[in-house]
Amino acid sequence: MSQRIVLIHATPLAVAPINDTFKLLWPEVEVSNLLDGALSVDRAKEATLTPRLYQRIDALVDYALSIDAAAVLFTCSAFGAAIEASAQGKTLPVLKPNxxxxxxxxxxxxxxxxxxxxxxxxxxxxxxxxxxxxxxxxxxxxxxxxxxxxxxxxxxxxxxxxxxxxxxxxxxxxxxxxxxxxxxxxxxxxxxxxxxxxxxxxxxxxxxxxxxxxxxx
Known part of the structure; x- marks a missing residue:
């Protein structure tokens, strides 16, 4: 059975580039996409990552787990510390974009x-x-x-x-x-x-x- 990688996006601009890259470099893997377009909008309003943004990142990882993700890859580079915090204690790979x-x-x-x-x-x-x-x-x-x-x-x-x-x-x-x-x-x-x-x-x-x-x- 194919392993499912869940891609979490904060902007629609990232969706096609990473999906195209998977098709080119690893076409046989199953990829699912989650998009919260408000994340990048709200991040741009804040000088730093807020507790609420940490919570939203963690909720997205939890949702990915609920749909049987074997790994999670975030595609927006503005949430690194929140992704690290969410990854702690998880049993699957949770990768920051960069x-x-x-x-x-x-x-x-x-x-x-x-x-x-x-x-x-x-x-x-x-x-x-x-x-x-x-x-x-x-x-x-x-x-x-x-x-x-x-x-x-x-x-x-x-x-x-x-x-x-x-x-x-x-x-x-x-x-x-x-x-x-x-x-x-x-x-x-x-x-x-x-x-x-x-x-x-x-x-x-x-x-x-x-x-x-x-x-x-």
Whole structure:
């Protein structure tokens, strides 16, 4: 029987990129999608994760358990600490969106650049990276840049402009050992970015799917 992976989304922008990545890299696994579009809206209103947001994340994980999830993958990068808290005590893998990409990045070198399009997610992601690097005793630094206008373009349905802005930003930082595309919604820019720069480019959907395959097989 196929194992069920439940994807939990806080924005519809992440749904297609991660589902397409599963179809490409692990087509035989069963994938189910849960979307709470209000999560990203409410997160953008808060400077930090609130107790209520912690509760909502935990409730989504509990629901995934109730529908027989074998693993849970969150696709929005603005809830890292809440996902960690919910994962404690759970018997199944509960993955933060970027943990696998950060693990991969530590193997690429010391100078890591992360491009983001959703500002409220950046601080928490930087903290996650520093904690992981310290835990693994790797001397690596993460420098983040928010790409102005890219998220607005994607929200307006202009994927071409979204991708163009990300490519232009990436070309300014190809001196890095690796460039990270911070959000699942940025996966659509991956082919163009990886073709435009000389350094390694990592995307969170690809790293996450590959990690789940290793963990669950």
């Amino acid at each position: 943990e696998a990409m950060f693990e991969d990045a530590l193997g690429k070198g010391r100078n890591i650049v992360m491009l983001a399009t959703f500002g409220p997610a950046v601080k928490g992601m930087e903290e996650e990276f520093r904690e992981l690097a310290a835990a693994r005793q790797v001397d690596a630094t993460l420098t983040s840049y928010v790409v102005p206008g890219a998220r607005d373009a994607l929200n307006a349905g202009n994927a071409h402009l979204h991708n163009q802005l990300i490519v232009e930003a990436a070309m300014q930082h190809q001196h890095a050992d690796a460039i990270l595309l911070a959000h699942f919604s940025m996966e659509i820019a991956y082919p163009q970015v990886s073709s435009a720069v000389s350094c390694a480019v990592l995307s969170s959907p690809q790293s996450a799917v590959n990690k789940l395959k290793r963990v669950m097989n």
